[in-house]
Amino acid sequence: MDDHALVRGGLRAVLATTGDCEVVGEAATGEEAVALVPSLRPDVVVMDLSMPGAGGVEATRRVLAVRPEARVLVLTTFSDDDRVRAALAAGATGYLLKDAAPEDVVAAVRAAGRDETPIDPRVARALLPAAGHRTAPDGTGVQLPPRERDVLVRIGRGLSNRQIATELGIAERTVKVHVGSLFRRIGVADRTSAALWARDHGW
Template identity: 75%
Template sequence: MLLVDDHALVRGGLRAVLDTTDDCQVVGEAATGEEAVERALTLRPDVVVMDLSMPGAGGVAATAALRTDLPSARVLVLTTFADDARVRAALAAGATGYLLKDATPDDVVRAVRATARDEVPIDPRVARSLLPATGTDADPVPSGPVLPPREREVLVRLARGLSNRQIASELGIAERTVKVHVGSVFRRLQVADRTTAALWARDHGY
């Protein structure tokens, strides 16, 4: 993976955590968005851990460029910002996951692994940004295609950033069953990935 942050101390801390795991290998580092794109095209990492606030091109612009120039690379945002605008901008640019910098080392490792599996690890505090804003205490009425009850349950949890395994645990069903439901949700919503499905859920009252 490639670590992108303008603070060498942060990059060093992340490397110390990730290099101790058997299935994670840091292949390089970058301090700016431009450098991140350049190094990624050379190193071709599976996962890019991306800060948002950096000199020059920020993390959102770098993420968008990476998704265009190196679509095989998945981006995990690791930042201090949890506001709705930045969360939505990063996900819209193509970020797979979104984590806050006060996450524990174990949380970071789990998020990196989930990102590599093309799941959508979203910090629970950030997940609120994907929920619809309402002016009352009443529950919003979902719009769009009508989903069967079980698929609605799966979509809601997918929008929270849960993995198939976590959804299966919460719903008390097999992980392979969750995979089938996720595929059906994608077809009904006409989306191709979990991030787009999560954004669709946010925009349609789920």
């Protein structure tokens, strides 16, 4: 969803070459995007933040209210942390900048479709909570049990609890326990912050 026809056309052309991504529709405004969702039932919505009428953040919120199972991937020129945080708080799954390579855009769309969290590395550091830096600025101040370390690495890859449970051969409820524990140890409150903490500290 983008107000520039050239951008929409370019994105459509890139995705059309993949063989596994089907473009079911496009919109120039947030209101158009929300109106199309019930009939088109998209799995992934690629959303610009700057559009006429309802901006991308509000459009993301409305799209997910209509179709909670959809995944919204933000594709924008804005990298300031306020906009990034607002988009993720509205429910966006991932955040990519418009100068990304075409193959990176395709990879991000696929990752969003797998319920992963593709975040452009150039905006990732802006999302790290201050508490994470105070707890372990160089990653040496936190001691994680081996299983929590395994879980953190997979959160860093954007895997869901169910996917982590499958990879590690443990129950999903056990993964939830490990997630809660490691959140407390590294001083974060959500999966995105944990993934960014893991990336920042080389996990």
